Amino acid sequence: MAAGLAGDVVTATCLATTAPVVVAPAMDGDMYAHPATQANVARLRAAFGYAIVEPEFGPLASGQSGIGRLAATEAVVEAVVVAVAGRPLRSPDPASRPPAAELPREADLAGRHVVVTAGGTAEPIDPVRFITNRSSGRMGAAVAEAALDRGARVTLIAGTVTVELPDRATVIQVGSTAQMRAALLAATGADAAGRAGFDALVMAAAVADFRPTRPAETKLARGNASPWSSSPRQTSWPRSAGSSEVSTRPALRPAAHTTRRRCSLVSRPRRARWTVPRRSSAARGSTCSWPTTWRSRARASGRRRTG
Numbered sequence: 001m002a003a004g005l006a007g008d009v010v011t012a013t014c015l016a017t018t019a020p021v022v023v024a025p026a027m028d029g030d031m032y033a034h035p036a037t038q039a040n041v042a043r044l045r046a047a048f049g050y051a052i053v054e055p056e057f058g059p060l061a062s063g064q065s066g067i068g069r070l071a072a073t074e075a076v077v078e079a080v081v082v083a084v085a086g087r088p089l090r091s092p093d094p095a096s097r098p099p100a101a102e103l104p105r106e107a108d109l110a111g112r113h114v115v116v117t118a119g120g121t122a123e124p125i126d127p128v129r130f131i132t133n134r135s136s137g138r139m140g141a142a143v144a145e146a147a148l149d150r151g152a153r154v155t156l157i158a159g160t161v162t163v164e165l166p167d168r169a170t171v172i173q174v175g176s177t178a179q180m181r182a183a184l185l186a187a188t189g190a191d192a193a194g195r196a197g198f199d200a201l202v203m204a205a206a207v208a209d210f211r212p213t214r215p216a217e218t219k220l221a222r223g224n225a226s227p228w229s230s231s232p233r234q235t236s237w238p239r240s241a242g243s244s245e246v247s248t249r250p251a252l253r254p255a256a257h258t259t260r261r262r263c264s265l266v267s268r269p270r271r272a273r274w275t276v277p278r279r280s281s282a283a284r285g286s287t288c289s290w291p292t293t294w295r296s297r298a299r300a301s302g303r304r305r306t307g
Contacts, residue, residue, distance in 0.1 A: 002040035002048075018091075020083040024053040026070035028060045033067065053079045107151030114147040115187050115198045116140050116169075117205035119159035121177040126216035135206035137161030143202050144169050155198075157183045159205055177207045 001023070006012040014021055023044060031037060032055055044050040053076050058069040091097050118140020122130040137158060144156045145166045154169040159180055165171050172187070174180040188198050 001050075002043045020087070021048070021050045022053065022076070022079050022083050023050050024055075024071050024076050024079075026055050027068045028062050029064060029068065030066065031068060051079050051083050105149045109147060110151035112152045112199040113155070113197065114144075114152045114200045114202065115155045115157070115184070116144045116147070116202045117157045117159075117180060117184060117207075118144070118165075119161035120206045121159045121180055121208050122175050123177060123208045123211040124215045125212050126218065126220045128219045131208065131212075132160055133206050133208070135160070136163055137165070137205075138163050140202070140204035141165055143204055147200075152199075155187050157187065157205070159207075177211060180205060180207060 001011055001014055004015065006015050025032065025037075025041070027037075041052055045052050053071045055067055056069045056071055057065070057067050059065050060068050119137035120133040120135035122132040124130045137160075140156065140158070141161070141163050144154045147154050148166055148168045154166070155172065156165060156169040157172045157174060157180055158165055159174055172183045174183050188196065188201060190196055
């Protein structure tokens with residue numbers, strides 16, 4: 001570094017940047033005390049303005065004890081804080097910043113059809129009210145964008161979203177869970193030759209688990225009977241989308257939204273089914289549990305599964 005060499009990514013970065021540099025040397029034996037090392041350290045400090053976090057005394061890799069042990073993390077962090085204090089995070093002049101360039105991606109999904117669901121669904125209670133969730137659609141939009149960057153043809157079935165959807169995708173806007181399910185089955189149906197109409201299905205939508213039995217045709221007044229007296233559960237979409245009689249089975253990736261703290265990736269034997277819990281922003285405590293179907297089977301067989 002003191003000689004201006006750039007033989008690796010660290011020294012090359014030091015030469016290419018105008019940001020403050022903090023150096024925390026660590027070496028074995030009497031290397032740090034050698035006159036050549038001390039001369040280089042003095043040059044980095046005086047000529048280049050680098051901040052030096054001196055090594056500490058302690059046991060070294062060779063088994064000896066001496067000066068050369070990497071400084072404590074607290075000391076390194078404190079030196080970084082001092083070096084960047086009062087400085088802008090980036091140059092105020094855009095012309096002096098490095099050019100922004102997107103990393104090229106390999107078009108390894110060219111010729112593939114990826115179907116993605118995103119956002120929440122809105123279940124109508126009456127013409128004015130509906131029940132929904134806080135899903136923004138950000139995950140589904142990001143998955144669709146990544147698939148497009150890799151050359152795939154993407155069909156994005158979106159419910160209620162708060163983010164911008166990629167215009168390169170074929171976007172199908174839906175409202176209720178039933179509408180999203182119908183659009184999903186239409187997009188994933190098999191053709192006349194028995195081939196699946198898609199290669200991969202990523203189900204990132206946060207669909208409603210329940211819906212009103214009979215949505216009112218007019219706005220409900222106060223005191224009217226609740227439409228939730230016998231609300232049925234929604235059907236399982238991964239099972240429906242993957243049950244078509246197709247010659248080549250596509251990949252299914254459903255995502256389950258949860259308020260639990262920890263989550264586990266579980267794969268079901270002989271079926272391409274995963275449950276990937278996503279933690280809600282309002283989650284507090286608790287742990288993940290196995291899907292209901294697995295839990296009931298484990299209870300019936302007298303075995304206990306842990307997640």
